Amino acid sequence: MNTHHLFTTAATFAVVALLAACGTAKTQSEINLSAAQVKYPGYGMDAFSAGQTLYTANCGRCHPAHTPSSHTEEQWAKWVPKMVAMANKNARTVVIDEPGQELILKFLYAASH
Numbered sequence: 001m002n003t004h005h006l007f008t009t010a011a012t013f014a015v016v017a018l019l020a021a022c023g024t025a026k027t028q029s030e031i032n033l034s035a036a037q038v039k040y041p042g043y044g045m046d047a048f049s050a051g052q053t054l055y056t057a058n059c060g061r062c063h064p065a066h067t068p069s070s071h072t073e074e075q076w077a078k079w080v081p082k083m084v085a086m087a088n089k090n091a092r093t094v095v096i097d098e099p100g101q102e103l104i105l106k107f108l109y110a111a112s113h
């Protein structure tokens with residue numbers, strides 16, 4: 001592979017990544033919640049967005065936010081309460097309350113199933 005080809009390949013990846021990023025934002029309402037809805041009857045886009053907002057605002061402050069698929073449901077169930085306590089302690093106020101913790105757990109499930 002020559003240098004020019006390498007560069008073209010890298011540029012192509014960058015464009016694809018950019019398009020993918022835009023696509024994610026645009027098609028938010030098309031996220032498939034059916035698996036989450038089986039587990040959490042009545043779960044909808046509002047709850048998903050609320051959980052995502054809490055996650056984005058609080059869970060990438062000390063380390064990069066982990067992708068929802070990076071941990072299993074069991075692992076999230078173990079980590080999230082620990083991390084919520086950590087986030088609240090660090091902020092010296094309750095930034096994530098009990099319902100907020102549930103929203104985060106459901107968001108992580110919905111975004112990885």
Ligand code: HEC
Nearest residue numbers: 055058059060061062063066071079080083084086087090
């Ligand atoms: C106040 C800083 C801080 C905040 C805010 C924070 N974390 Fe963490 N996180 C840490 C530290 C420190 C560790 C490593 C500690 C440990 O291993 O017990 C960690 C580890 C983790 C891990 C374990 C990674 C592994 O090894 O598998 C996960 C998952 C995680 N955090 C998720 C979250 C989530 C979800 C939130 C939001 C609710 C969050 N973190 C918010 C500091 C933070």
